[in-house]
Amino acid sequence: MLERHEIEAFLVLTEELHFGRTAERLHVSTARISQTVRKLERRVGAPLFVRTSRRVEPTALGAQLAEELRPAWEAVGAAVRRVADAGHGRTGTLRVAFAGPAAGQLLVGVAERFRGRLPDWEATLREAELVDRIALLRAGEVDLVFAEYPLREPDLVPGPVLVSEPRMLALPAGHPLAQQDVVTPEQLADLPLVQLPSAVPESFRADRTPARTPNGRPISPGPEGGTLNEILTLVGAGRGAFPLGAQARRYHPRPDVAYRPLADAPPVQWGLLHHRDRPTPVTEAFNRAAQDLLGVDG
Known part of the structure; x- marks a missing residue:
């Protein structure tokens, strides 16, 4: 079985055709490359390179080994890179x-x-x-x-x-507040607010369905809606109102629901x-x- 450094040295030498450049590329000594190639040739039982004072050329057997070995070696390298990328969150x-x-x-x-x-x-x-x-x-x-x-x-x-996005109030289309251009936060006390499930984080529920107006007037809790469609159905049925973002006007238009800006309210x-x-x-x-x-x- 060939070792990793033997395969690497052999394949790089078939590309560089020079012991010195191969050694430099692999950050080892030239003597180390020579020793590795000789060891590999002994294991194969035949020369893999023809060496002269001016060039290094693979033999026919060396060229065949490189041709058959390179795709498998590249596949191994790709597999290792994929695993390393996954381990470092890159794929x-x-x-x-x-x-x-x-x-x-x-x-x-x-x-x-x-x-x-x-x-x-x-x-x-x-x-x-x-x-x-x-x-x-x-x-x-x-x-x-x-x-x-x-x-x-x-x-x-x-x-x-x-x-x-601007904060709007979803209102029953027939409610008097739906006839106004803008609803004030104090007017939230004039009708119940549809409630969110208790499993929704308290911070979110307190923001969407406050218990009091800014001036301390109590806001009545309405029925609970588990999804946006449930909430809007309750609003359309006249069971309460609900604050939400302005995009609802475009993506959730309903004949039984009116959307009005909520004055002086923080954005969604x-x-x-x-x-x-x-x-x-x-x-x-x-x-x-x-x-x-x-x-x-x-």
Whole structure:
């Protein structure tokens, strides 16, 4: 069985046709190359090179060995590189969870830019509701979650804000507030707010369904909606209202729901979350691709 250094020395010598250049390329002495080739020839039982004072040429047997050996050696090297790349996070599949058509459309563009920069990586997209997205991230079944902020959890690390959009209020189309051009935060006390499931992080629930207006007026809790479609169905049925981002007007138009700007309210922000214990150069690369696509400063 040939040893690695013997194969390497033999193949490099067939390329360089010079003991000195071969030694320099492999960072060993010329005597080491000569000894290796002689040992290899003894093992084969025939000369592999014709040596003169001016040139080194492979014999017919040496040329045959090189022709048959080189593809296998290159395949071994490629396999080792692939494993090393995977071990260092340079190849594989990056899994990203999202929800909704707006997020999906955005992430398709990010994934294309990401693959252009890391062609050995694939980015797959998976749709799931917020609670499920967080569970998938914690279980290691996805690497990133695209979600609305704030999500303040000790094991979740938010990336840069990628999207910032005006905050709207989804209202029953027949409600008096739907006749206004703008709804004020104090007017949130005039109708219930549809509630999010208790499994949704408290930071997110407090942001979307506050218990009081800025001036301290109580806001009545409405029924619970587990998905955006459930929430909008409850809103359309007159059971309450719900704050969300402006993109809902485009992607979720409904005849029974009116969307009105919520005055003096902070924007709805979106970004990519990764697990505290699993940051990698690849998750950072996907975030950078998103920032570049959207023109967001790092």
